Structures are given as C-alpha cells and as structure tokens.
Amino acid sequence: xxxxxxxxxxxxxxxxxxxxxxxxxxxxxxxxxxxxxxxxxxxxxxxxxxxxxxxxxxxxxxxxxxxxxxxxxxxxxxxxxxxxxxxxxxxxxxxxxxxxxxxxxxxxxxxxxxxxxxxxxxxxxxxxxxxxxxxxxxxxxxxxxxxxxxxxxxxxxxxxxxxxxxxxxxxxxxxxxxxxxxxxxxxxxxxxxxxxxxxxxxxxxxxxxxxxxxxxxxxxxxxxxxxxxxxxxxxxxxxxxxxxxxxx
Amino acid sequence: xxxxxxxxxxxxxxxxxxxxxxxxxxxxxxxxxxxxxxxxxxxxxxxxxxxxxxxxxxxxxxxxxxxxxxxxxxxxxxxxxxxxxxxxxxxxxxxxxxxxxxxxxxxxxxxxxxxxxxxxxxxxxxxxxxxxxxxxxxxxxxxxxxxxxxxxxxxxxxxxxxxxxxxxxxxxxxxxxxxxxxxxxxxxxxxxxxxxxxxxxxxxxxxxxxxxxxxxxxxxxxxxxxxxxxxxxxxxxxxxxxxxxxxxxxxxxxxxxxxxxxxxxxxxxxxxxxxxxxxxx
Numbered sequence: 001x002x003x004x005x006x007x008x009x010x011x012x013x014x015x016x017x018x019x020x021x022x023x024x025x026x027x028x029x030x031x032x033x034x035x036x037x038x039x040x041x042x043x044x045x046x047x048x049x050x051x052x053x054x055x056x057x058x059x060x061x062x063x064x065x066x067x068x069x070x071x072x073x074x075x076x077x078x079x080x081x082x083x084x085x086x087x088x089x090x091x092x093x094x095x096x097x098x099x100x101x102x103x104x105x106x107x108x109x110x111x112x113x114x115x116x117x118x119x120x121x122x123x124x125x126x127x128x129x130x131x132x133x134x135x136x137x138x139x140x141x142x143x144x145x146x147x148x149x150x151x152x153x154x155x156x157x158x159x160x161x162x163x164x165x166x167x168x169x170x171x172x173x174x175x176x177x178x179x180x181x182x183x184x185x186x187x188x189x190x191x192x193x194x195x196x197x198x199x200x201x202x203x204x205x206x207x208x209x210x211x212x213x214x215x216x217x218x219x220x221x222x223x224x225x226x227x228x229x230x231x232x233x234x235x236x237x238x239x240x241x242x243x244x245x246x247x248x
Numbered sequence: 249x250x251x252x253x254x255x256x257x258x259x260x261x262x263x264x265x266x267x268x269x270x271x272x273x274x275x276x277x278x279x280x281x282x283x284x285x286x287x288x289x290x291x292x293x294x295x296x297x298x299x300x301x302x303x304x305x306x307x308x309x310x311x312x313x314x315x316x317x318x319x320x321x322x323x324x325x326x327x328x329x330x331x332x333x334x335x336x337x338x339x340x341x342x343x344x345x346x347x348x349x350x351x352x353x354x355x356x357x358x359x360x361x362x363x364x365x366x367x368x369x370x371x372x373x374x375x376x377x378x379x380x381x382x383x384x385x386x387x388x389x390x391x392x393x394x395x396x397x398x399x400x401x402x403x404x405x406x407x408x409x410x411x412x413x414x415x416x417x418x419x420x421x422x423x424x425x426x427x428x429x430x431x432x433x434x435x436x437x438x439x440x441x442x443x444x445x446x447x448x449x450x451x452x453x454x455x456x457x458x459x460x461x462x463x464x465x466x467x468x469x470x471x472x473x474x475x476x477x478x479x480x481x482x483x484x485x486x487x488x489x490x491x492x493x494x495x496x497x498x499x500x501x502x503x504x505x506x507x508x509x510x511x512x513x514x515x516x517x518x519x520x521x522x523x524x525x526x527x528x529x
Contacts, residue, residue, distance in 0.1 A: 003350065003351070006347075006350040006351075007350075010347040010350070013339060013343065013347075014336045014338070014339055017336075017338035017339055017374075018336075018337070018338045019338070080333070080334040081330060081332050081333030081334055082333065082334060082335060082336070084300070084330060084333055085328070085330060085333045085335070085390070086351075087300070088298055088299070088300075088323060088326070088328035088330075089323060089348060089351040089352070089394065090320045090323045090324045090351050090352055090353070090394070091351040092320065244300070245332075
C-alpha cells in the first residue's frame with residue numbers, strides 16, 4: 001500500500017473515531033438539511049423547495065467540512081504537537097498535506113451523498129437536467145474552500161480559538177449566501193455583504209444549474225471569484241503554514 | 249565515524265543568542281547527556297540536530313548528514329521524543345504505532361515495540377485513557393517504531409514521579425543495551441549521572457564542563473564544616489589535609505574545640521551548582 005493511501009486511511013480512522021469531529025463536521029449539515037426540509041415547505045420559483053435545499057445544504061457542507069473542519073483539525077493537531085512529531089518522521093510534507101485534503105474531500109463526498117439520498121428518499125428529490133455542472137460546482141467549491149481552510153489554519157493561532165473563529169465565519173456566511181434558504185427578500189445591505197462572500201458564488205453556480213439549466217461555464221465570474229478565494233487561501237498557507245505549536 | 253558531530257554551533261533568536269559556539273561529539277552506541285537549567289540552550293541544540301531549526305553558524309553532522317537539509321534518509325534513521333507532543337486521542341496504542349510504522353521503510357514489529365516499552369496491558373486502550381507516564385512510554389514507542397540508530401530524548405522525565413522516572417531510566421538503559429546511540433537533555437543531575445556515558449554541562453548557551461560523570465566528580469572539592477562562636481563555617485578546599493591540620497593545630501593550641509567538625513567530599517550536585525554559579529561570563 002502506498003504511503004499516500006496509508007495516510008488517507010489513517011486520517012479516516014482518526015476522523016471517524018473522534019466523535020466530536022464526526023458529529024460536527026459530517027453530521028451537522030445533514031441534520032440541518034432534515035430540519036430545514038421539515039419546517040419549510042412549499043415552492044420556490046415554481047419547484048418544490050427540496051430542489052433548493054438539497055444543493056444549498058451541500059454548499060453549506062462545503063464550507064463547514066472542507067473549510068471549517070479542515071482548518072480546525074489542522075490547528076488542533078498543530079497545537080497538540082502532532083504535526084511537529086510527524087515532521088520528524090520520513091513522511092513527506094506533501095504526502096501528509098495531500099492526504100489531509102483527500103481525506104477531507106472524502107468526508108465531504110459522503111456528506112453530499114447522504115444529503116442527496118435523504119432528499120430522494122424523504123422528498124422525492126431528483127437530479128436536475130444540468131447535473132454534471134451541479135457536481136462540477138461542488139467539486140470546484142470543495143477544492144477552493146479547502147484552499148481557504150489551509151490558509152485559515154495558517155492564520156489561526158490557538159486550538160481554543162479555532163472552532164470559535166470558524167463558526168463565526170461559516171454560519172453567518174451560509175445564512176447570508178443562501179445556503180439555508182433563498183435570500184431574495186433580504187434587505188439590500190445584507191445582500192451587499194453577501195456579494196463579498198465566496199459561498200455566495202458557489203450557491204450562484206449551483207442555483208444556475210438547477211433553476212436555469214445553465215452549465216457552469218456560463219457563470220465565469222462566479223467561477224473566477226471562487227478560484228481567486230481558493231488561490232488566495234492556498235498562497236497564505238504556502239507562506240505562513242507552520243508545523244510547530246504557536247502557543248507554548 | 250561519530251554519530252553526531254557538532255562544532256562551533258551558534259543560534260540566535262531575535263538578537264538573543266541561545267547557543268553560543270558549542271562543540272561536542274557522540275560516538276556510536278554512546279549515551280550523551282546535555283545537562284543544564286531551563287534556558288541554557290539544550291532544546292535549541294537538540295532541535296537543530298533533529299532538523300527543526302536552522303543554525304546561524306557552525307558545522308553539524310548527524311549520522312553523516314546535515315540535519316537542516318531535512319533528508320528523508322536521515323529521518324528514516326532517527327527517533328525523536330519531544331518535550332511536549334500528543335498523538336490522536338481516540339485511536340488505540342497499537343493503531344497509533346501502526347500509523348507511524350507505515351512511515352518507515354523498515355519499521356520494527358509493532359507488538360515488539362509495545363512489549364519493549366511495557367504497554368502490553370494497554371495495547372488496545374485509546375490514547376486518551378492512558379496516564380501521563382503511559383503516554384510518555386507511547387512517545388518513546390513512537391520514536392522506536394522506525395528502528396532508529398540514533399534517538400533524541402528531550403527532557404524525557406520532566407514532571408514524572410520518582411517511580412515513573414526509575415521506569416523511564418530502565419527503558420533508556422534497555423535502549424543502550426540494544427546498541428542505540430542516545431542524546432538526551434535533562435535538568436536533573438541524577439538523571440545524567442544514572443544514564444550518561446558522558447555529560448556536557450550547558451549554561452547560557454556555552455558548555456562549561458564536559459566528561460564522564462566520574463570525571464566531573466574528580467573536580468569536586470572537599471568541604472570542612474565546623475561551628476565557631478555559634479556560626480557554622482564552611483571551607484571548600486583542594487588541600488584538605490593541610491587545611492585540616494592548620495585548623496586543628498590552632499584550635500588545640502588555643503585549647504578550644506572545633507564544634508560539630510565535619511569533613512566531606514562535595515557531591516556531584518555541588519559540582520554542578522558550582523559550575524552554574526561561578527563560571528565567569
């Protein structure tokens with residue numbers, strides 16, 4: 001078994017064993033989907049609301065899992081000295097970081113599948129006609145938000161601060177960007193704030209695929225904004241990422 | 249060839265010189281101890297050898313390689329026990345060891361390592377349920393699982409109770425018997441005395457004394473104590489015979505007693521404290 005596969009397996013074992021991470025990172029978006037689907041009903045733009053909620057809650061999953069979960073995990077491991085310890089072993093840094101990314105994307109994929117399956121079983125959700133763009137959008141979003149996750153991990157100083165910082169960013173962002181429901185009737189100033197947030201553009205790509213049947217390349221601005229955020233996060237990580245505890 | 253060779257090593261942090269030109273070498277199979285108080289430069293030195301820090305000046309060779317180049321080949325052959333580091337709380341002892349064993353080309357058998365550090369009874373326990381001493385054993389096991397030739401132990405027993413320290417010492421002696429080269433740092437003098445073939449005493453980034461524990465003892469002086477007019481007098485001397493003769497002749501001539509007269513060799517501890525106190529800058 002290759003070293004990369006070995007490390008992905010190790011990361012999976014560690015992730016699912018940690019009940020807090022499994023519940024918060026994996027289960028929370030799934031539970032929110034069930035909750036919102038139960039309280040809201042009716043239609044949006046002439047389609048059942050489930051058509052809105054399934055992809056939107058998956059975009060929340062992107063932010064929660066590939067950005068938040070990744071950043072928190074890296075900071076906790078760094079502050080506990082795990083990264084420093086691994087640094088003294090022959091495991092190459094690129095293999096370690098690549099496996100971290102791969103393992104996170106795996107958790108997100110399972111989460112997306114869980115939300116889609118529940119949507120199908122409980123609310124008769126179906127893939128839209130433009131389903132390849134929907135999946136491409138999720139993949140692009142997951143990669144870009146993971147880049148931001150690495151960047152955030154490089155900036156956050158303490159393990160205690162990590163989940164606070166991440167939640168303060170992720171939950172309001174998901175709300176304003178339309179991850180929890182349509183934002184058409186939001187006041188203008190909130191929509192202006194939303195235009196600054198990367199998740200808004202991922203939701204836009206996804207909604208364009210569902211409601212307008214528009215493929216992802218018809219949304220070049222949204223794609224570019226997302227990519228810019230992802231690249232910026234990765235650059236910060238490249239410059240600032242550390243393997244040793246900051247606070248001690 | 250020396251397992252570790254350090255010449256004229258220097259390192260500053262923001263203008264503050266932590267290590268100020270130190271030179272020492274470890275032969276293969278030797279247990280070498282850097283002894284000194286907190287802030288003497290022990291951890292800086294060991295972390296340069298482990299490849300965590302770059303040096304400002306000097307030559308460093310670890311198993312024939314330069315650690316700051318961070319060659320994977322070097323990391324295959326060293327084992328590192330850090331002062332503070334945890335592993336994953338919810339994974340078991342053997343699972344943790346298997347994960348780390350996978351990083352090395354020729355790891356030791358995990359069950360063998362578990363037995364070596366005496367964690368058999370806890371092999372399937374999750375790491376978070378281990379006691380402090382058991383976690384430290386796991387640290388050691390993780391450093392051993394790659395079957396290293398050279399092991400770095402940074403203050404391996406700080407915060408241990410006396411029994412746990414004794415157990416840790418037994419483990420280090422066991423490693424020595426396996427032919428491993430060991431570099432350890434400590435601020436406990438008895439630890440250096442118990443474990444090390446050679447000791448370098450570090451103070452303010454400089455080695456102030458180096459030798460076997462008995463060589464360090466050889467520089468120890470004799471103390472003569474007695475009570476005069478109610479006050480205890482202590483005289484340290486390299487010529488106890490002559491000094492004692494003078495003192496006693498005078499006392500006999502004056503017809504008085506040297507109360508509570510005591511002659512003793514100062515301990516290694518006194519030598520150590522002397523080294524830390526008196527060495528001029």
